[in-house]
Amino acid sequence: MKRLSVLLLTIALMFSSAVPTYACDESQTNTYVKQVLFGDQASQYESDENIKMLLNALFLCSEQHDNLGQDKLTQLKDKRVGMLPTLSGINVSGDSLLDCAHNSWEYEFVGDKKAQANRKKTLQRTVNKVFDFGVINNIFCSGSGKCNSFSALLYYTHILSDYLADDPNVTETNVHGKSVSSYTGQPYIELNCNIPSFTNSQKKNTASFAQFSSFDSLGRCGVAFANISTDNMAPSGSRQKIGSIIPTGWTIVRYPGIVNSEPPYLYNRCHLIAHQLNGNDTAANLITGTRYLNVSGMNPFERKVANYIQSMGNHVLYRATPIFEGDNLVASGVQLEAYSVEDAGKGICFNVYCYNVQPGVSINYANGLNEISDETYDADNMIPFAVSNPSDSNPDLIYEVNKHLAILFGTQKSSFNYTSMMNQINEIANNARVVGDKGESEAQRYIKLKGYEYEYFNTLKTYIPLLLQNEDFFNSTFK
Numbered sequence: 001m002k003r004l005s006v007l008l009l010t011i012a013l014m015f016s017s018a019v020p021t022y023a024c025d026e027s028q029t030n031t032y033v034k035q036v037l038f039g040d041q042a043s044q045y046e047s048d049e050n051i052k053m054l055l056n057a058l059f060l061c062s063e064q065h066d067n068l069g070q071d072k073l074t075q076l077k078d079k080r081v082g083m084l085p086t087l088s089g090i091n092v093s094g095d096s097l098l099d100c101a102h103n104s105w106e107y108e109f110v111g112d113k114k115a116q117a118n119r120k121k122t123l124q125r126t127v128n129k130v131f132d133f134g135v136i137n138n139i140f141c142s143g144s145g146k147c148n149s150f151s152a153l154l155y156y157t158h159i160l161s162d163y164l165a166d167d168p169n170v171t172e173t174n175v176h177g178k179s180v181s182s183y184t185g186q187p188y189i190e191l192n193c194n195i196p197s198f199t200n201s202q203k204k205n206t207a208s209f210a211q212f213s214s215f216d217s218l219g220r221c222g223v224a225f226a227n228i229s230t231d232n233m234a235p236s237g238s239r240q241k242i243g244s245i246i247p248t249g250w251t252i253v254r255y256p257g258i259v260n261s262e263p264p265y266l267y268n269r270c271h272l273i274a275h276q277l278n279g280n281d282t283a284a285n286l287i288t289g290t291r292y293l294n295v296s297g298m299n300p301f302e303r304k305v306a307n308y309i310q311s312m313g314n315h316v317l318y319r320a321t322p323i324f325e326g327d328n329l330v331a332s333g334v335q336l337e338a339y340s341v342e343d344a345g346k347g348i349c350f351n352v353y354c355y356n357v358q359p360g361v362s363i364n365y366a367n368g369l370n371e372i373s374d375e376t377y378d379a380d381n382m383i384p385f386a387v388s389n390p391s392d393s394n395p396d397l398i399y400e401v402n403k404h405l406a407i408l409f410g411t412q413k414s415s416f417n418y419t420s421m422m423n424q425i426n427e428i429a430n431n432a433r434v435v436g437d438k439g440e441s442e443a444q445r446y447i448k449l450k451g452y453e454y455e456y457f458n459t460l461k462t463y464i465p466l467l468l469q470n471e472d473f474f475n476s477t478f479k
Contacts, residue, residue, distance in 0.1 A: 053079055092116075098376070105404075153408065169182070170182075190351065196338060223319060227318070247269060259358060316339065318337070386433045415470075
């Protein structure tokens with residue numbers, strides 16, 4: 001009866017509408033900015049007053065629209081940031097936000113040049129207040145130097161967070177009481193040094209079996225556990241019809257150009273233990289999983305196991321555990337563990353967590369509702385992440401950020417950290433700038449580019465904190 005109630009609720013939610021959001025909410029931006037500045041130490045600066053000032057100013061420069069932000073402007077004035085404009089002096093409409101505040105730092109927004117200039121000066125003067133680059137910088141807001149380039153770095157980090165279109169707080173989770181970091185562009189992450197947690201007796205078992213959990217009180221699937229061999233692998237042509245099965249959190253939505261399938265449905269009825277491994281096509285083995293989880297996350301491991309069994313004839317212990325947060329109807333991800341029995345794990349041994357995400361789509365894991373989160377997708381009124389042969393007249397974000405990194409860290413250009421960062425950035429740029437040259441579909445191009453955007457972000461958050469530690473202006477404020 002409880003499962004029926006959940007099913008009816010899920011069907012009702014399928015016909016409800018999600019509330020639209022802007023490209024990147026404030027919390028999301030703040031998380032990414034702090035990570036770029038402080039890396040793994042970002043959480044230590046949650047309550048830092050200087051960081052609050054910088055983030056308030058960044059909001060007014062990059063996110064403010066439709067008369068929002070008076071509280072942040074007041075807070076900056078209370079902190080004695082001088083020569084700030086009124087809210088009306090920076091205000092733009094939501095429809096103009098991308099054009100005004102998501103192009104190059106030097107770009108002139110013809111819709112309201114004065115408002116755009118005031119927004120940039122608000123950020124620059126706050127940066128100067130926090131780091132004290134001097135009174136001349138504060139009055140004239142120089143278009144060169146470290147104050148300007150640090151402001152630009154914050155500005156471009158906000159745009160990068162819009163590209164990523166993902167709130168890292170949503171995808172961070174716990175598996176068996178241990179924290180799992182948020183999704184950062186890779187479909188899976190290793191757990192416990194990639195070692196599964198089967199018992200010694202289980203690892204010696206050569207009897208084939210398959211066990212599926214009963215539904216919990218919310219109608220959700222539980223652990224699926226099997227010892228798979230050629231004895232119980234699914235024969236060819238045995239797949240059953242599963243279209244009538246509605247897992248918890250199920251909705252039917254298409255995302256052309258973002259989901260790489262045809263039709264481009266966001267959700268699949270995702271087998272916990274793949275059909276090719278055991279052949280169980282019942283509701284106890286099916287969860288609501290994104291196309292990305294199914295194809296990029298779980299499928300590579302499923303194929304690896306299937307190929308091993310078919311070539312060696314050995315048994316493989318295989319356990320799939322859907323991870324639900326609280327009463328959520330959609331799993332945050334799936335833990336996959338596998339161990340080849342006869343050769344004591346030499347052929348197959350892994351323990352991974354596969355993220356139930358879809359790049360560019362925001363998922364409400366409580367009920368399965370979803371919406372496009374990447375409002376930069378297909379936008380032609382903002383700076384792109386990567387273009388072929390970028391130049392001053394045709395820049396991309398990587399090209400522009402590189403110019404400001406060279407100014408910020410001019411005295412460190414020969415250091416190991418700077419050269420390592422630039423080598424990685426250049427490799428990412430070279431790959432990202434040719435995405436689409438091999439005839440990929442629109443969705444394939446989108447997912448590839450999204451991966452490079454995450455690689456770029458991870459490179460920045462690895463090296464910029466190390467470089468900033470060697471800059472006097474930064475160390476004098478954040479000791």
